[in-house]
Amino acid sequence: MEFRIGNIFYPVSIIRKQNKNTYIRVKDGNVITVTTNRWTSERYVMRLLEENIDALKKMINKCQLEEEKKENFYILGQIYDIIIVSGIDKIEIDGFKIFTPSRRKLELWYQKEMKKIYEERLQYWYGLFEERIPFPKLKIRNMKTRWGVCNKRDNSVTLNSRLMEYDQTKLDYVIVHELSHFVHFNHSSDFWSLVCKYCPNYKQVRKSLKE
Secondary structure, eight states, rough: EEEEEETEEEEEEEEEEEESEEEEEEETEEEEEEEEETOOOOHHHHHHHTTHHHHHHHHHHHHHHHHHHHHSSTTTEEEEEEEETTTSSSSEEETEEEEOOHHHHHHHHHHHHHHEEEEEHHHHHHHHHHSOOOOOOEEOOOOSSOOOSETTTTTTTEEEEGGGSSSHHHHHHHHHHHHTTTOOOOHHHHHHHHHHHHTTTHHHHHHHHHH
């Protein structure tokens, strides 16, 4: 089954379960996945897709952008070309080119570089906070639905490794956001006022992270 948007036909996968609601998602860049109940007809699914074509276009564009990001190598939003050279024994950077003896060594270097950058920005913003907060332990994870997590139980801040795909303003905003949770462990107006104190343009940055 396929659904046409413009001149492109997208494969449609219908997953039937014992649920009452119908959900539309886009996976793997271009597969429209419809999760619905066992009695839903293909004709109804096609009509539903037609009625939600604008939302579908946005989902497809977002999914394709994410797929493109996976293929590129980023350091704070800047794309670097990776060149594997077997004759060298360490990572070398020349402009926007990274020379590496192997992919494995590049991955190890990248993890260290990410930790270094995140630690530097965390220390920078912690030093600017006038409120009394603990200095948090830094954790780095690849998270699908969250850019950062504040854990008051162990005084830690977890940052998404995917923030390396964006410029430094996005990383800084997430750090300010999570540090502010040590003062207000909620999303109240007081919390957002505190975020605004250190990141006045947080609304624009937050919006760009959702796009």
